[in-house]
Amino acid sequence: MTAIQAPSAFQDTRPLLRVDGLSKTFMVGRTFIPGSGQAVRAVDAVSFDVFPGETLGLVGESGCGKSTLGRSLMRLHDVSAGRIELDGIDIARLSPRQLRPYRRHMQMIFQDPAASLNPRRRVGDLLAEPLRVHRIADRAGIARRLRELMDIVSLPASFLDRYPHEFSGGQRQRIGIARALALEPKLIVADEPVSALDVSVQAQIVNLLSDLRRQLQLTTLFIAHDLSVVRQVSERTAVMYLGSIVEIGQTDLLFRRPAHPYTQALLSAIPVPRLAANRKRERILLKGEIPSPANPPSGCRFHPRCPVSHERCRTERPALTQLADGRKVACHFPFSLQTT
Amino acid sequence: MPTPLLDVQGLSISFAGRNGPIKVIEDLCFQVNEQETLCIVGESGSGKTVALLSMLGLLDPLSSRVEGSASFKGANILGASQETLRQIRGREIALISQDPMTAMIPVRTVGWQIVEQIQAHNGLSRRAAWNRAIELLGEVGIANPRMIAGQFPHQLSGGMRQRAMIAMALSCNPSLLIADEPTTALDVTVQAQVLDLLRRLRRDFGSSIVLITHDMGVVAEMADRVLVMYAGRIVEHGSCDAIFADAWHPYTWGLLDSIPPLDGPRPDRLVSIPGSPPQPDKRPPGCVFAPRCHARIAACAEPPPRQLADGRDALCVIDYANRHAGRSHPVHTMDQSA
Numbered sequence: 001m002t003a004i005q006a007p008s009a010f011q012d013t014r015p016l017l018r019v020d021g022l023s024k025t026f027m028v029g030r031t032f033i034p035g036s037g038q039a040v041r042a043v044d045a046v047s048f049d050v051f052p053g054e055t056l057g058l059v060g061e062s063g064c065g066k067s068t069l070g071r072s073l074m075r076l077h078d079v080s081a082g083r084i085e086l087d088g089i090d091i092a093r094l095s096p097r098q099l100r101p102y103r104r105h106m107q108m109i110f111q112d113p114a115a116s117l118n119p120r121r122r123v124g125d126l127l128a129e130p131l132r133v134h135r136i137a138d139r140a141g142i143a144r145r146l147r148e149l150m151d152i153v154s155l156p157a158s159f160l161d162r163y164p165h166e167f168s169g170g171q172r173q174r175i176g177i178a179r180a181l182a183l184e185p186k187l188i189v190a191d192e193p194v195s196a197l198d199v200s201v202q203a204q205i206v207n208l209l210s211d212l213r214r215q216l217q218l219t220t221l222f223i224a225h226d227l228s229v230v231r232q233v234s235e236r237t238a239v240m241y242l243g244s245i246v247e248i249g250q251t252d253l254l255f256r257r258p259a260h261p262y263t264q265a266l267l268s269a270i271p272v273p274r275l276a277a278n279r280k281r282e283r284i285l286l287k288g289e290i291p292s293p294a295n296p297p298s299g300c301r302f303h304p305r306c307p308v309s310h311e312r313c314r315t316e317r318p319a320l321t322q323l324a325d326g327r328k329v330a331c332h333f334p335f336s337l338q339t340t
Numbered sequence: 341m342p343t344p345l346l347d348v349q350g351l352s353i354s355f356a357g358r359n360g361p362i363k364v365i366e367d368l369c370f371q372v373n374e375q376e377t378l379c380i381v382g383e384s385g386s387g388k389t390v391a392l393l394s395m396l397g398l399l400d401p402l403s404s405r406v407e408g409s410a411s412f413k414g415a416n417i418l419g420a421s422q423e424t425l426r427q428i429r430g431r432e433i434a435l436i437s438q439d440p441m442t443a444m445i446p447v448r449t450v451g452w453q454i455v456e457q458i459q460a461h462n463g464l465s466r467r468a469a470w471n472r473a474i475e476l477l478g479e480v481g482i483a484n485p486r487m488i489a490g491q492f493p494h495q496l497s498g499g500m501r502q503r504a505m506i507a508m509a510l511s512c513n514p515s516l517l518i519a520d521e522p523t524t525a526l527d528v529t530v531q532a533q534v535l536d537l538l539r540r541l542r543r544d545f546g547s548s549i550v551l552i553t554h555d556m557g558v559v560a561e562m563a564d565r566v567l568v569m570y571a572g573r574i575v576e577h578g579s580c581d582a583i584f585a586d587a588w589h590p591y592t593w594g595l596l597d598s599i600p601p602l603d604g605p606r607p608d609r610l611v612s613i614p615g616s617p618p619q620p621d622k623r624p625p626g627c628v629f630a631p632r633c634h635a636r637i638a639a640c641a642e643p644p645p646r647q648l649a650d651g652r653d654a655l656c657v658i659d660y661a662n663r664h665a666g667r668s669h670p671v672h673t674m675d676q677s678a
Contacts, residue, residue, distance in 0.1 A: 061527035062498075168616040198383040199554055200632075203598035203612035210609065225527065232600035232610065255602065269532040271557030273599055275584045285536060286529045288483075289499050 014088070015049035016219050017073070017187055022046045022082035022092070024065075024072050028294065040294045042068040044243035045082065047320070050187070055213060055220040057234030057251065059227055059266070063290050065243040066223050070189045073221065074108050075099055086187065104134045107180040111192035113172035117164040123175055124160035130182045149178040152215075153208065170201035174208065181216070188220045194229060206232055227270055231255050239263045242301040243293055245320060249327020259323065259334040262302050284337070300332070308336045343414065344371035345516060345548050346395075350408035351418075353387070353394050355620075361405060362621045365391050365572045368408070372516065377542060377549040379559045379580070381595065382569035383617055388552045391569075392518050394418070396433060397425040412516070431461045434509035438521035440501035444493040450477075450504045451489030454511055461512045476507040480537055499530035506537065513545060520552045535561060556595055560584060568592050571618055571628040578652030586663075588647070588654035590633045593667045627657070635666035 023045050030037030042065045050056045060066045072079045075091060084092040091102050107130075110116035117126055127149055131142050147157045153174040164172055173193065180188055193209070194202045210233060212218055224230050230237055231251055238248040239262065247260040258264040265284040286305045291297055297304050303313040312332050320330045351368040354361035365387045372378050380388045393399055394406045395417060410418045417428060429435075437443045444453055454473035458464055464472065470489070477485035480503040493501055502522060509517060519538065523531040535558065542549055551562055559566055563580040568589065576589040587593055594613035601607070615632045618624060624631055630640035635658060644657045658666050 061529060170616050198617070199556075200383060200594055200598060200613035201616055203600075203610040204614070206600065207609050207612055227528075228600040228602050231602060232606060252606075265529060267602065269528040270602060271531075271535070271555065271561045272602060273556035273560045273584070273596060275560065275581060283532065285532055289497050289530055290527075 013051055015085075016052045016087060017050040017221070018083070018085040019049070019073065020047050020083040020085070022069070022072060022084060023080045024068050024077070025080040038294050040292075041243050041296070042293055043072060046240075046243075046245055047082075048238055048245060048248055050219055050221060052186075052219050053213075053217045054236065055218075055222050055234040057230035057237040058221060058223045058240060059225060059230050059237060060240035061225060061266075061290055063293070064240045065293070066240050067191055069240070070108070070191045070221060070223050073187075074106055074189055076108075104130070104136075104183040105185050106187040106189065107183060107185040109173075109176055109180045109188060109190040109193045112196045113169065113176040114164070114196075116176055117172060117179075119164055122161055122163055126164075126175065127160070127179050127182055130179065134183060136183065145182070149182055152181060152212065153178045168201070169197050170204055173197060173205055177205075177208065177212070181212070184216075186219060188218055189223070190220055191223045192225065193222075195224060195226060202229070209233060227255075227267060239266065242290060242296055244301060244330065245328075246302065246330045247327065248320070249323075249325070249329075253325055253327055257335070259327065259329040260302075260331045261306050261308055261337040264337050265305075265307070300330075308333060342374065344373050346372040346410065346412050346550075348391075348395070348408070348410045351391060351394070351410060352407045353390055353399070354405045356403045357621060359621075363572065364620045365394075368574060370567055370574065370577065372548050372550055374515075375542065375546050375548055376564040377551060377562050378565050378567065379563035380550065380552045380567045380569060381554060381556065381559055383554060385571075385617055385620070386569040387572040388569050389520055392435075392520065392550065392552065396429055396435065396518075397422065430457055430514070431512040432514055433516045433518060434512070434514040436502075436505050436509050436517065436519040436522045438524050440498070440505040441493060443505060444501070446493055449490050449492055450496070454489070454504075454508050457508055458511045472511070473507070476511055477504065479510070480504075480507045481533070482507075498526055499533065502526060502530075502534055503537070506534075506541070510541065510545065510547075514547055516550065517541070517547045518550045518552075521554070522551070523558065524553070524555075531558075538562065556599060568595070571623050572620065573628060573655060575629065575656070576652075576654040578654075582650070582652050587667075588652070588658075588663060589629075589656050590635045590658070590666065591629050592654075594632075597667075627655075635662075 022043060023041060024043040026040045026042055027037045028040050046069060058066050071077055073084055079092050082092060083090045086102060086105060091099060124146055127146050128142050131137055131145060137145055146160055150157045150160065155171065155174050194205050197205060206229060213220060222230060222233055234251050236249060237251045237254050238245050241262050247254060247263045254263065258267055265286050268282060268284045284307060288305050299315045299317055300313040303309040318330045318332045320328045322328050348368055348370050351365060352363065353365040354363045368391055382388045395410045406418055409416050451470060451473050454476060455469040458469040458472055474485045474489050477488055482488050482503055496504065523534050526534060538549060541547060553559060566578060566580050566583045567574050568576040568591065570591050576592045583592060587596060597611040598613060600610055613632050626641040627644045630636050639657045644655050646653050646655050647659065
């Protein structure tokens with residue numbers, strides 16, 4: 001427990017990342033006919049802060065827009081609206097050229113290390129590339145840094161001469177992490193970094209990530225669908241549903257007593273590896289599936305699946321509002337879903 | 341004691357490799373009883389899927405060699421003719437695969453595919469089979485079965501497709517349902533729905549279920565009995581209660597203890613199993629788990645004994661007296677990547 005600092009310590013400082021009203025709209029089904037196609041709001045006016053040294057977990061089911069959000073922050077694609085302030089500078093509208101000096105301050109760890117490492121290049125080349133591109137060090141400096149990086153992720157330096165296919169999934173993910181750390185970025189966006197790994201290897205990588213953030217004071221946005229992993233690594237957690245954040249707050253608060261019915265349902269849906277007699281949670285079975293973001297429901301986006309929806313939820317969309325305990329919830333009736 | 345529905349004895353499977361055969365499954369013995377859910381747990385490459393495919397005669401006979409016996413309702417189905425197997429597959433033993441998209445024909449409607457299976461096994465007319473298909477889609481909780489039956493697989497969401505697959509599997513009232521990671525590709529809220537459906541099916545139809553998974557949470561919710569597989573062997577077997585209350589094998593400890601908890605205090609570090617599973621052609625002599633085991637002793641260089649007691653067993657040299665101490669002292673410093 002000592003590892004997790006009191007989250008209140010962060011709130012006083014200036015956020016490293018401030019996201020304000022960020023939206024990303026994709027056009028689908030567009031043809032040559034003018035005006036054809038349909039706008040899909042994958043990320044819909046999302047705002048949040050990430051403080052220096054903090055890990056913010058971002059959870060949600062597939063299609064909720066969490067990966068699109070992560071990629072938008074990295075400016076891996078253009079954003080439709082809103083601001084992304086990294087250390088006080090809005091990078092949302094910068095051209096690729098203007099963006100280049102900022103790129104080294106934000107790096108990404110990808111889900112599938114097999115797909116994100118070039119199979120034709122040696123590990124050493126993969127790790128050296130960002131250093132060369134950003135002209136960080138000379139030849140000797142690069143060689144030194146490579147050994148340092150391998151040491152940080154607990155891999156032998158001899159692996160630098162090998163190719164990605166020679167490694168297991170866990171080792172490859174360590175290489176992916178080393179590459180993300182190569183430029184000593186201020187912000188790391190980790191998009192499902194452990195979900196492609198075998199169960200026995202997942203814990204190794206989760207431990208590695210917690211060690212690294214302690215040693216290097218990393219600031220991380222940790223995107224995952226696995227709530228138990230997010231709980232393990234993050235001080236604060238944000239829950240996304242259909243492009244919007246429905247609840248965000250301190251991880252312990254959120255997991256102990258979720259305010260939004262969706263957070264509650266999501267938590268209760270996780271099969272707990274314990275005998276029935278030792279399980280605490282009552283299962284809440286949601287009806288149906290996530291609606292298409294191309295055609296979102298009126299009012300509260302969650303109301304068609306919500307076990308406690310009222311008339312007001314059908315017409316009026318709830319704003320993300322702060323509660324007394326500091327968390328923010330987008331629900332007209334927080335805590336109203338009672339379970340025994 | 342009644343005879344088990346499926347009785348597998350000494351099942352071994354080898355694949356042809358560049359330097360001679362590679363043994364991927366070694367001496368598997370297990371039973372599936374009537375109306376029970378057996379969960380097979382293990383990581384990718386542990387051989388859980390291959391073992392079940394071999395029983396259905398779905399491995400390529402040119403590149404694989406299967407030894408041992410598997411009797412289903414008293415008759416050996418290993419090495420049975422394709423003709424015999426065709427009568428069993430789909431009708432008696434149905435398979436639900438992990439990815440329903442690849443298990444369906446993309447250019448045919450969902451209804452067509454269910455009808456095909458019904459007509460292949462019983463001589464219903466096309467119209468009667470179609471009505472039955474719609475009925476089945478309704479039974480698996482699809483709200484508007486008539487519409488869904490006329491749609492193509494790609495038009496359905498992952499959860500819907502998996503329901504359609506289950507409807508297809510149920511079409512002939514199979515006595516054994518093999519579900520290979522049926523919820524791995526699904527979101528948790530949809531997974532909860534599908535697991536709920538499987539539970540209901542066992543109750544209403546009385547089928548036995550073999551559920552392959554790597555998620556100990558799913559095991560805790562579904563299983564009557566559990567097999568834990570590692571590197572092609574069953575390393576532990578027992579009732580679900582027994583395994584969760586008191587696991588015997590260090591690999592099972594690792595699987596259970598490495599899951600981050602959802603409530604209570606957050607551990608500083610997770611208990612993890614160092615290294616990764618061995619490649620089938622590079623399995624160590626002696627205990628296959630020994631190189632990753634924190635409770636390893638000198639005796640682990642020899643093949644471990646199978647310890648049996650109270651209807652459960654484990655392939656491990658650690659005996660009753662040393663089990664508790666072995667589990668409670670996990671070595672954190674072994675977090676290496678070896």
